[in-house]
Each structure stands twice: as C-alpha cells, then as structure tokens.
Amino acid sequence: MLRIHTSSDLFSKKLITRFSIFRISVYAGLICLGLGLFRAQLLMGAYFRNLSEQNRIRLVPSEAPRGRVFDSKGNLLATNRPSYDVVAIPEDITPAVISRLGRLLGLKDFEVRKRLTAPREYPFAPAVIKEDISRTLAFQIEERRPELPGVSIRVSFLRSYPYKETASHLIGYIGKISPEEYQWLDHKRYGLNSLIGRMGIERIFDEKLRGMRGGRQMEVNARGELIKVISERMPEPGEDIILTLDLEFQSRIMDLIRIRHASVAVLDLASDSVLVLASSPAFDPNVFVAPGNDQIRLGLIQSEEAPLLDRGVGSAYPPGSVFKLVTALTALETGKITPETRFYCKGLLRLRPGGRPYRCWRQQGHGSLNLYEAIERSCNVYFYNVAKRVSPDDIAHYARQLGLGERMRLEVLNIAPGLVPDSIWKKERFHDKWYQGETLSYAIGQSYLLVSPIQMLRLVAIIAKNGIYAEPHLVMEDTSRSRSPQRVAIREENLKAIKRGMIQVVESDYGTGQLARVDFNKMAGKTGTAQSPPKEPHSWMTGFFPATDPQIAFVVFVEHGGSGGITSAKIVKEMLHIWKELYVAKAA
Amino acid sequence: MWRRLLKDIHWPFIFSILGLAFVGTIFIHSAAYHDGGTYETKQWFWFFMGIGAMFLVSMVGYRTFLSLAYVLYAVAMVSLIWVHIAGQTRLGAQRWLSLGPIAFQPSEFAKMATILALANFLGSHYRWEKENRIILAAVVLCVLPFLLIVKQPDLGSALLYVPMLVGMFFIWGIRYRYFIGACLAGLLGAPFFWGFLKGYQKERILVFLDPSRDPLGAGYTAIQSQIAVGSGGLFGKGYLAGTQSQLQFVPEHHTDFIFCVIGEEWGFLGAIVILVLYGLLFKTAFAILDHTTDMKAQLLITGVIAVIFTQVFVNLGMTVGLMPITGITLPLVSYGGTSFIMTCVSLGLISSIYQTRSIF
Numbered sequence: 001m002l003r004i005h006t007s008s009d010l011f012s013k014k015l016i017t018r019f020s021i022f023r024i025s026v027y028a029g030l031i032c033l034g035l036g037l038f039r040a041q042l043l044m045g046a047y048f049r050n051l052s053e054q055n056r057i058r059l060v061p062s063e064a065p066r067g068r069v070f071d072s073k074g075n076l077l078a079t080n081r082p083s084y085d086v087v088a089i090p091e092d093i094t095p096a097v098i099s100r101l102g103r104l105l106g107l108k109d110f111e112v113r114k115r116l117t118a119p120r121e122y123p124f125a126p127a128v129i130k131e132d133i134s135r136t137l138a139f140q141i142e143e144r145r146p147e148l149p150g151v152s153i154r155v156s157f158l159r160s161y162p163y164k165e166t167a168s169h170l171i172g173y174i175g176k177i178s179p180e181e182y183q184w185l186d187h188k189r190y191g192l193n194s195l196i197g198r199m200g201i202e203r204i205f206d207e208k209l210r211g212m213r214g215g216r217q218m219e220v221n222a223r224g225e226l227i228k229v230i231s232e233r234m235p236e237p238g239e240d241i242i243l244t245l246d247l248e249f250q251s252r253i254m255d256l257i258r259i260r261h262a263s264v265a266v267l268d269l270a271s272d273s274v275l276v277l278a279s280s281p282a283f284d285p286n287v288f289v290a291p292g293n294d295q296i297r298l299g300l301i302q303s304e305e306a307p308l309l310d311r312g313v314g315s316a317y318p319p320g321s322v323f324k325l326v327t328a329l330t331a332l333e334t335g336k337i338t339p340e341t342r343f344y345c346k347g348l349l350r351l352r353p354g355g356r357p358y359r360c361w362r363q364q365g366h367g368s369l370n371l372y373e374a375i376e377r378s379c380n381v382y383f384y385n386v387a388k389r390v391s392p393d394d395i396a397h398y399a400r401q402l403g404l405g406e407r408m409r410l411e412v413l414n415i416a417p418g419l420v421p422d423s424i425w426k427k428e429r430f431h432d433k434w435y436q437g438e439t440l441s442y443a444i445g446q447s448y449l450l451v452s453p454i455q456m457l458r459l460v461a462i463i464a465k466n467g468i469y470a471e472p473h474l475v476m477e478d479t480s481r482s483r484s485p486q487r488v489a490i491r492e493e494n495l496k497a498i499k500r501g502m503i504q505v506v507e508s509d510y511g512t513g514q515l516a517r518v519d520f521n522k523m524a525g526k527t528g529t530a531q532s533p534p535k536e537p538h539s540w541m542t543g544f545f546p547a548t549d550p551q552i553a554f555v556v557f558v559e560h561g562g563s564g565g566i567t568s569a570k571i572v573k574e575m576l577h578i579w580k581e582l583y584v585a586k587a588a
Numbered sequence: 589m590w591r592r593l594l595k596d597i598h599w600p601f602i603f604s605i606l607g608l609a610f611v612g613t614i615f616i617h618s619a620a621y622h623d624g625g626t627y628e629t630k631q632w633f634w635f636f637m638g639i640g641a642m643f644l645v646s647m648v649g650y651r652t653f654l655s656l657a658y659v660l661y662a663v664a665m666v667s668l669i670w671v672h673i674a675g676q677t678r679l680g681a682q683r684w685l686s687l688g689p690i691a692f693q694p695s696e697f698a699k700m701a702t703i704l705a706l707a708n709f710l711g712s713h714y715r716w717e718k719e720n721r722i723i724l725a726a727v728v729l730c731v732l733p734f735l736l737i738v739k740q741p742d743l744g745s746a747l748l749y750v751p752m753l754v755g756m757f758f759i760w761g762i763r764y765r766y767f768i769g770a771c772l773a774g775l776l777g778a779p780f781f782w783g784f785l786k787g788y789q790k791e792r793i794l795v796f797l798d799p800s801r802d803p804l805g806a807g808y809t810a811i812q813s814q815i816a817v818g819s820g821g822l823f824g825k826g827y828l829a830g831t832q833s834q835l836q837f838v839p840e841h842h843t844d845f846i847f848c849v850i851g852e853e854w855g856f857l858g859a860i861v862i863l864v865l866y867g868l869l870f871k872t873a874f875a876i877l878d879h880t881t882d883m884k885a886q887l888l889i890t891g892v893i894a895v896i897f898t899q900v901f902v903n904l905g906m907t908v909g910l911m912p913i914t915g916i917t918l919p920l921v922s923y924g925g926t927s928f929i930m931t932c933v934s935l936g937l938i939s940s941i942y943q944t945r946s947i948f
C-alpha cells in the first residue's frame with residue numbers, strides 16, 4: 001500500500017513539473033516574440049520605416065534561356081537571339097522622362113504610359129516599354145541615362161526559328177502567358193510576363209525547355225541606383241531537345257509541296273523515327289514571338305487556307321483506295337478469300353437486279369482478276385465482291401489492329417483520332433442499322449471512314465515490317481531503352497500477299513502507281529483517290545522502299561489533289577530521289 | 589439550461605478568443621478591401637459560424653468527441669486521400685475539396701481529428717504498460733496524416749504534427765530517456781532521411797532554412813514582411829493607412845501575413861495586444877489543464893495548445909525574422925473558413941473540459 005502511494009505521489013509531482021515545463025516554454029516563446037517585435041519595431045523601426053518610405057528593396061527576376069531544338073543532324077530549329085529591350089520602373093519615372101523617351105523610341109506619350117501601367121508581378125518591377133530595339137538605339141539610350149532616370153536597357157532572349165516555315169507545325173511557337181494561366185501555374189517557374197509554349201514541341205516539352213528562372217533582390221538608393229545585392233539566384237537554362245527530323249530532307253519536301261495543300265511523312269523503319277513530317281501551307285513561327293506583327297498573326301489564324309493546321313496529323317480524311325489493303329487483309333485473315341480468289345469486273349456491280357449500280361473507276365471493267373491484280377489496278381468491283389463476304393465489324397476490327405481510329409502517341413498536339421465506323425457506332429450515331437451497300441463503300445475506303453496521313457504511314461510501316469507494330473516518334477530517344485517488338489495479330493503470309501500486290505502497283509505496267517517508279521530499286525505502294533464532292537478528290541499514295549528489306553515508309557496526301565496515281569505518285573517519285581541523294585549516295 | 593450553460597463558461601477564455609477573432613476580421617478588411625474581394629464579409633460569416641460551433645461543441649461535451657475520435661480520424665484520413673484524387677490545385681498545391689460553394693481544407697480537419705485520436709489512445713493507456721508499443725502506435729497515428737499532407741505538398745502544416753506529438757507524449761509522461769533518445773534519433777536520422785528526398789523537395793527544405801536561396805519567392809517575402817512590421821514603429825501608421833501591405837509588397841496579406849498588416853498599422857502596441865490576447869488564451873487553457881484530472885482531457889488540451897502555440901510562434905516569428913517563411917496561418921486571426929472553424933471547435937472542446945470538471 002505504502003509503495004503504491006508513494007509512486008502515485010511521485011507521479012503527480014512529476015506531472016506538475018511537466019505541466020510547468022510546458023507552461024514555461026509557451027510563455028518563453030511569447031516573450032521571445034515580444035522581444036523580436038521590440039527589436040523590429042522599436043530598435044530597427046526607423047530603419048525599416050526609411051526602407052518602406054523609399055521602397056528601397058527591389059526585385060528583378062531574370063528569365064532562364066530556353067532550351068534549343070535540334071534536328072537529327074545538329075541543325076538548330078529553335079534557338080534564342082539576344083534582344084535589347086527598353087525597360088523602366090514606373091514608380092521612378094517623371095512625366096518629362098515619358099515624353100523624352102517617347103521621342104527617342106518613336107512612340108506617342110500615351111503609348112509609353114500604357115506600357116508603364118501594364119500589370120506587373122512585383123511593385124517596382126521594371127515594365128517593358130519597347131522590345132527588340134536596334135543596337136545603336138540601345139547605346140544611345142544607355143549614354144543618355146542621366147537624363148532618363150528609371151529607364152534602362154535590358155538584354156533578354158528572343159526565340160528565333162531560323163528555318164521559318166520548314167517544320168513550323170512540329171516545332172510550334174511560344175507566347176506570353178495569359179493572366180488566367182498565371183493564376184494556376186507554379187509561380188516559381190512562371191512569372192506574370194513569362195513565355196510559354198503554345199504549339200508543337202515548344203508546348204509539349206515546355207517544362208523541359210524552360211529551365212528555372214532566377215533573379216536578384218537588391219537595395220537601391222532614392223534615385224533607384226544599386227547599393228547592394230541582398231541575394232541572387234542565377235537562372236538555370238532549359239534543356240535542349242533533339243528531334244529525329246532531318247531538316248534538309250524536310251525542307252526539300254516542303255519545296256515540293258509548297259504550292260499545294262498537302263502533307264508528306266517519311267518514317268525510318270529501323271527506329272520508327274519520323275524523318276519528315278511536312279504540311280503545307282505552313283507559317284513562319286517567328287511572327288508569333290517577335291513584337292508587333294498582330295495583323296499577320298490574325299491573318300494566319302483566320303485564313304481559310306488553315307496554315308496552322310498540321311494536315312499530316314491534325315486532320316482526318318477519307319482514305320479512298322489505300323484502304324483496300326485493310327479490306328484485303330480482313331478477307332484473307334477471316335478466310336473469306338485466298339490471294340488466288342478471282343472475281344469478274346464488268347465496270348459495275350449491283351447488289352440486286354435493277355438496284356443501284358456500284359461502279360468501278362474504270363468504266364469498261366477490269367475483267368477477271370485475282371487479289372494481286374485487284375490491288376495492282378485498284379479495282380473497285382473486286383473489293384465490292386470481297387465486301388459481300390465480310391462484315392463491317394470485321395473490317396473495323398482489322399482497321400483498329402493496324403492502328404486506325406485511335407490517337408497516336410506521337411509528340412504532337414491535336415492529334416486527330418480519325419474514325420473507324422462499325423455497326424454499333426452507326427446505331428449510336430444515326431439510330432439506324434448498317435446496310436450492306438455501306439459495306440461496299442467501306443471496303444474501298446469511302447463511307448464514314450476517316451484517317452490521318454500519319455495513321456496511314458503507321459499502317460504501311462506495320463505491313464513493311466511484316467506485322468511488327470510501329471510507333472512513330474519525333475524526339476530522339478535513349479538508344480538504351482529498347483522496347484520488345486510487339487506484333488499485330490495478322491498472319492505473315494497474308495501480309496506477304498498484300499506486299500506482293502503493293503509491289504505490282506508500282507512495278508507492273510498496269511499498276512496505278514507506276515508514275516512513282518524509280519530506276520534504282522523496287523518500291524511497294526498503294527494509291528488512293530478519295531471522293532470529296534463537290535471539290536476535286538483527295539490524292540493519296542503510301543508505301544515503303546525498297547520493296548524487299550524496306551528502310552523507309554512514306555505517305556503523301558494532297559488535299560483535293562485529284563488522282564492519287566498522278567499527283568501523289570509524282571511527289572513520291574521526287575521524294576525518293578531526294579532520299580537517295582541524302583542517304584544512299586552519301587553512304588556509298 | 590441556458591443559465592447553467594453560461595454560468596459554467598470560462599469568460600476570460602472566451603474573451604481572448606472573441607478578441608483575437610474580432611481584431612483578425614477588421615484587419616482582413618484592411619488587407620483585402622483593395623482587392624475588391626469579399627473576404628471580409630465571408631470572414632464575418634465564418635466568425636459567427638465558428639463561435640456558434642464553439643458553443644455547440646462545448647454543449648455536446650468533449651467526451652462525445654473522444655468516443656468518436658477514431659471515427660473522425662478515419663474520416664479525416666479518407667478526406668486527405670480524397671483530396672489527392674479530386675482536390676483542387678491552387679498555387680501549385682492540392683489542398684482543397686469543394687463541397688458545393690465551399691472549399692474545404694481536409695488538412696485542418698485532420699489536425700483536430702489526430703489530436704482527438706491521440707488523446708483518446710494515449711489517455712486510455714498508462715505509460716507503464718508496454719510503453720514501447722504505445723509509443724510506436726501513437727507515432728503511426730501521426731505519421732499517416734503527416735505524410736499525406738507532405739504530399740499535397742504542404743510541409744508547413746505537416747510539421748505541426750511534430751509539436752503536437754511531442755507535447756502530448758511529454759504530458760502523457762513518456763520517460764525522459766525516451767524523450768531525449770527520440771530527439772537524438774531525429775537529429776541522427778535526418779541525413780539518412782535527406783537521401784530519400786527528391787531534388788525539388790530538398791530545394792524546398794533548403795529555401796525553408798535559407799530564404800536567400802530563393803530571392804524571387806520566400807526571400808523577397810521575408811524582407812518585405814519585416815519591413816512592413818518594422819515600419820509600424822511604436823504606434824503604427826493607423827488603421828487602413830499601411831503602405832507596405834496595402835501596396836501588395838507582401839503576398840497573401842489576408843491569410844498567412846495578416847500580422848504584417850496589424851504590425852504595420854497598429855505598430856508595436858497593436859502587436860503587443862495580439863500577444864497579450866494569445867497569452868491570456870494560453871493562461872486560461874493552462875488553468876483548465878490544472879483543474880482537470882481526466883488524463884484524456886489533459887492530453888487534449890496539450891495537443892490543442894501545442895498546435896496553436898506553434899502556429900503563433902512560427903507565424904509571428906517569420907514576420908520579425910525569427911523563423912523561415914512557411915505557409916502557416918495565424919490561428920483565429922487569418923482569413924480562412926476551415927482553419928477558423930476548426931480552431932474554434934478545438935477551443936470549444938477545451939471550454940467543455942472546464943464545464944465538465946465538476947464531474948469528480
């Protein structure tokens with residue numbers, strides 16, 4: 001009893017001690033704060049009051065130089081050039097200075113005032129009066145600084161795209177952050193007037209390219225002159241990005257299609273690297289970054305030519321006869337035909353006697369054809385007959401196997417997913433069942449089907465690689481990171497049959513793509529002429545080269561370009577000559 | 589019933605709370621009327637909601653809350669996880685959940701729920717029964733919300749769990765050797781822990797320790813808030829007449845930096861009034877602590893005081909240059925619905941401890 005009693009006594013005594021320790025620490029903390037306030041407000045009060053009245057502490061952020069973008073051969077696609085900007089601290093400016101500055105810069109007084117009152121990130125942060133002035137003017141202002149208190153010259157970086165429209169859709173451009181965006185971004189990395197990627201690589205890799213901005217905090221005297229730097233952090237430059245693109249190839253392709261609304265893409269089959277991804281008409285991204293140019297920018301955005309649209313990636317079109325490759329594969333895989341299955345083409349086909357005629361592009365008909373000849377001559381009636389044996393859902397299944405109807409992983413914004421219709425889709429979209437006539441149109445790449453040129457490129461790349469999946473990419477990857485090659489669920493013998501047909505398209509004298517034929521090696525391809533009434537049809541050609549052991553896959557698409565076998569095939573031929581010059585001749 | 593209720597209220601305690609909240613609200617007006625926001629009106633709403641909640645809680649009694657402690661704790665953890673999934677990101681951190689028109693901050697709720705859970709847990713175990721296991725379990729109770737809040741990321745709020753746990757262990761009666769051992773382990777383990785952090789997390793902690801590493805952010809704020817408070821002098825520049833805070837040299841001047849506005853406009857005298865009000869709040873809370881014999885109640889009061897005191901110390905300390913800049917609000921004074929109401933609720937619990945003291 002006695003022991004318990006003493007221990008609980010001890011415990012309560014101890015508890016009291018602990019209570020008082022706790023209490024004393026809290027009061028001691030409050031007294032510390034009181035002393036801190038005493039020091040800050042009474043002992044140093046006059047000093048701080050002086051600082052506050054003169055607003056002596058200034059903060060000047062400095063932007064990090066943005067990372068550059070290179071092509072695979074080390075050409076600079078996006079870089080920075082120095083720009084001399086006139087800046088002024090509005091709080092230090094007197095009306096006399098405004099008009100003096102206005103005269104020097106050729107600006108009206110109200111324009112200078114407008115710049116001075118623009119929102120800023122910190123009080124006493126410099127406002128930009130005029131960007132990118134000439135070097136001589138910059139020196140002039142620097143010399144006259146005594147009469148221009150508060151004004152200074154700042155050297156900043158201006159983004160520059162030396163090759164202008166050559167790869168404009170891919171590289172994109174940067175622009176000033178909007179106040180709404182600023183609200184939601186990390187203020188450590190994005191200032192009120194920071195630039196941010198708006199399109200293409202510039203936007204997708206903005207985080208990587210932008211680096212970390214720095215700045216200095218300094219004490220100045222009443223005239224705004226530096227007394228001492230309180231603290232400073234150097235900006236960290238952004239990282240560079242290397243693309244798989246070949247600038248020379250790309251720019252020569254751009255020359256080929258400059259006058260058209262067209263897109264050309266070339267893929268290196270060994271690495272899935274995009275060598276060329278050209279879209280015309282293009283735009284000069286420099287107009288978006290250089291000051292002024294508002295009219296040109298507006299013109300670009302509003303133009304009916306849609307120069308900002310990447311026709312290779314961002315838009316989907318009916319593929320026309322190119323799609324017959326998918327129809328053929330569907331029928332072969334489901335065992336509905338063999339390559340030797342023959343159908344007779346008399347120029348048209350009716351589903352019922354007296355019904356609507358489904359026509360072949362060759363009015364007099366192709367006669368009896370097997371699958372190879374049907375691909376070679378792009379016979380519609382042959383594929384109408386195939387369509388009678390397969391279901392639209394089977395076609396859709398194989399189209400999706402080959403990567404149609406889905407968004408690609410390519411490092412580009414606004415990728416068009418395209419559309420692969422099937423009976424369920426039709427039910428949901430039109431509340432109607434799928435008609436057999438629609439399968440006939442589907443089989444020759446018309447109906448509701450929409451694909452983007454880059455999707456067609458991947459499709460032929462998969463055929464070229466005998467069914468190994470292709471995932472085109474634009475940014476140079478670590479070679480160490482090797483992915484295990486995935487196969488599509490299509491038998492190799494069927495792909496080989498399709499390939500044989502594709503070779504005949506170019507190499508046979510009956511082939512629709514013979515205009516693309518080159519004399520230094522055999523090519524496999526498929527043309528397409530997709531109806532797009534009331535205008536001219538879209539012209540397609542896609543394929544790979546050389547026919548055996550292919551190195552590249554390509555796609556050419558010309559919006560309202562007429563026949564695929566003419567317009568696109570000619571571009572393919574020239575494209576291959578350029579490729580030979582750049583890759584084969586140099587290697588030899 | 590009302591008479592009895594009012595008779596048992598500890599009036600100096602209530603006076604200090606009302607005083608702080610009142611001064612806070614009028615300075616929220618001063619800080620924010622330039623921005624054209626409706627912070628002040630909203631804060632009056634929170635003021636009445638909070639005071640109402642406080643009386644309601646003290647009527648219900650702290651024992652009910654203690655018996656629900658684990659339920660509340662579980663709800664808090666779920667809402668902290670939920671904020672990671674569906675929370676709104678503001679200024680780069682995910683802290684808010686929207687409940688209709690109200691943005692709710694689960695970390696504030698979690699703080700109180702953890703105090704309740706710890707008080708209930710530690711209070712129902714004596715230290716001489718398996719001390720090691722109890723300590724371990726209590727640490728786990730704290731580490732869970734701590735990590736979830738660090739991930740938001742809100743390092744400042746998360747670090748409040750440290751004084752909470754330390755204070756409650758101390759009053760619970762943890763042996764000094766454990767206490768000192770834990771401190772040493774913390775010091776020795778720090779470099780090890782450091783290795784696990786990612787680059788940006790390290791940077792954040794380095795800026796926390798040395799604001800001059802970040803002249804654009806915390807470093808700038810540190811000096812501007814000192815200038816604001818310091819320039820107030822003895823009498824201040826007068827209500828609504830502050831220049832530093834009004835000119836927006838100091839960011840977040842209606843929340844984390846509300847004390848800058850008070851220090852600048854009411855000077856040293858106004859700052860001392862705030863300190864004295866907090867002193868009164870702590871003094872009365874200690875008095876209640878002395879008068880209760882319920883271990884759980886003692887622990888509850890300790891947890892609440894430890895957290896509020898730390899917030900006051902860090903928040904005021906950073907405006908006078910004693911503490912690094914962190915996003916910690918000044919309890920009862922800063923703008924913020926969830927934080928104000930949760931502080932009121934926890935003080936309501938203390939008030940109810942005073943009212944139920946006569947049970948013995």
